[in-house]
Amino acid sequence: MNSRAIKLLAVWALAGFFSAGAIAAKQPAKQPARQPASKIALTAAQIIDKHVEARGGLEAWRKIDTMVWVGHAEGAKAPPPGLPFVLEQKRPNKTRFEIMANDHLSARVFDGSRGWKMRPAQAGKPPDVQPYSEDEVSFAKDGQVIDGPLIDAVAKGVAIKLDDVDELEGRKAYRLYVTLPSGAHRHVWIDAETFLEMKSEREVRSRIGQTLTVSVFYRNYQNVEGLQIPTVIETGTAGGAPMEKLVIEKVALNPPLDARTFAKPSTPIRRHAVSIDTTSPPPAGPSGRPAQ
DSSP states (O other): OOHHHHHHHHHTTTSSSOOGGGOOOOOOOOOOEEEOGGGOOSOHHHHHHHHHHHHTOHHHHHTOOEEEEEEEEEETTEEEEEEEEEEEEETTTEEEEEEEETTEEEEEEEOSSOEEEEEOOOTTSOOEEEEOOHHHHHHHHTOOTTTTTTTTHHHHTOEEEEEEEEEETTEEEEEEEEEOTTSOEEEEEEETTTOOEEEEEEEEEOTTSOEEEEEEEEEEEEEETTEEEEEEEEEEOSSSOOOEEEEEEEEEESOOOOGGGGSOOOOSSOOOOOOSOOBOOOOBOTTSSBOO
16 A cells, blocks of 8 residues: 555544544644624534434434444545545444445554554565554544434533634534543534524644644535435545545444454454445435435
8 A cells, every 4th residue: 555545544533523643733723713792692512412313313312322334535636536435333332433445454453442553565565464552542432423423412421512603614603612521622603593503613733743733624415324424524634635535335233343343453354244234325406415
């Protein structure tokens, strides 16, 4: 696998919750325009309640213990047709992300307490498997996989405050300040009309120790068995570089995933873990919202 593909794997490791280690240093992101705080009509709790309802409801999400995404990665480093990937997730924070480039498989795996990065084997050698760094372990533990930090926030120990109302991509959006149980925090923007998450933003450290702001946009929500799931996830930093994109083509809810799925990688041969029926999201409407 070439170095570009390896960098892509690091960036897309958790499909929207992105690894800091592969982000290049750029200027801080420009913040969305703010509206006067006096125009805020809802509390943070009310916004979260509406968000949870818009995503399909708390009880429906609580029933999801595992989830699999199948799709491809796009971007300047992954020209068409992109790089195929599979993301397998299990509550509370187990993940396995596999991506193919030039017929070689790479993977990032987290079992809830330990993580590993597998790069393809060189000629005559076994695959290179390295443990997660301390920062990567901390980040993975904060993952809040399956449904993110906003759904069932109280049970997860996530604190949420309302910062302000912004204009984001021409739409009114509530900006929330989210504090995770670890003490890490991020900003999240909720569309004031649909109450779906539009964007999240977090600070990370680059390889050279700089503090950077990584922005993640959630687009093209689709109805998958009653749940609203974004099928396009874009990430990047300021400075004019093209956004990198994950396109989710199929989703599986509650597929069987045993403990071996999240064990230390030991083979470069692609597993057939996703040997279950996946649900293809329905076509999007003209606005990018689910077609009715």
